[in-house]
Amino acid sequence: MITYELCLLLRVMPKPELVSALKRTANTIFLKGGIIRKLESLGTKDIPNKTSSHGSVHNKASYFILEFNAPPRYLHDISEEYGRDVDIIRRRIYKKQEDEVPACTLDEEIQPPPYRKGVQDLITQARQLDKPKFKYNSGLDYYPFQK
Template identity: 55%
Template sequence: MPTYELALVFRQLPRTELISVIKRTAEAILDKGGIIRKLENLGTRALPHKLSEHGVVHRTGTHFTIAFDSAPTQISDLKEEFGRDIDIVRRYVFKVEEPLDHKCTLHEELLPPAYRKDVQELIDIAKRKQKPKYNYNSGLDYYPFQK
């Protein structure tokens, strides 16, 4: 199962109600067959702009992130369920990509940029994408009627 990260913004709630909303959100993930890996509270902050959700304007919100594993087919059901919850102002689900293994040595880093392998690859790509010069089939390598 792939790993996802759920970014949530709850409306400003007292602590006891906030706990019940978090439990309700976590239970929804578990009911769909997900596994919760990490739950992180990012605190209550002012929103960058006022948000209108479920007919109410919100200016502050409590931010949470939940890292979980779930089947890809269940993500749309979770989004729909969180969209109906009146305590959730915003919800975003991101698929967590595995970081690429990039091995680098000091010798490669000390080379001038023009001699680095990745820069050489970029130069080759640019050469392949260059358009041929304009030619009137005149045998000349320049355009004789240049203004």
């Protein structure tokens, strides 16, 4: 299964109600065959813009990020069910990008700059941008295009 991130904005409410809203969101994922990997609370903050949801205007929200695995065919159903929940102001589901492990380039970085491949590439690019210069040893004693 593919790993997804669910960004939730929940309306500001007391802690017991907040816990029950999070349980509802988690149960929705479980019922669709998903597995929750991580739940992270980012706290209660002001929303950058006023947001209207389910007939009320919100200026603050509780931010949560859920990392979960689920079959792709059920994502639309999960998002649709969250759209009907009155406690959820906003929800977005993103496919999580896998972090690339950078290759070790210590051998290259120890070399002096003129011998590094990146520096050599920059030098070749700069040489391509040079303007053609007049060659004085072309058979003429003077530059013919002077004014």
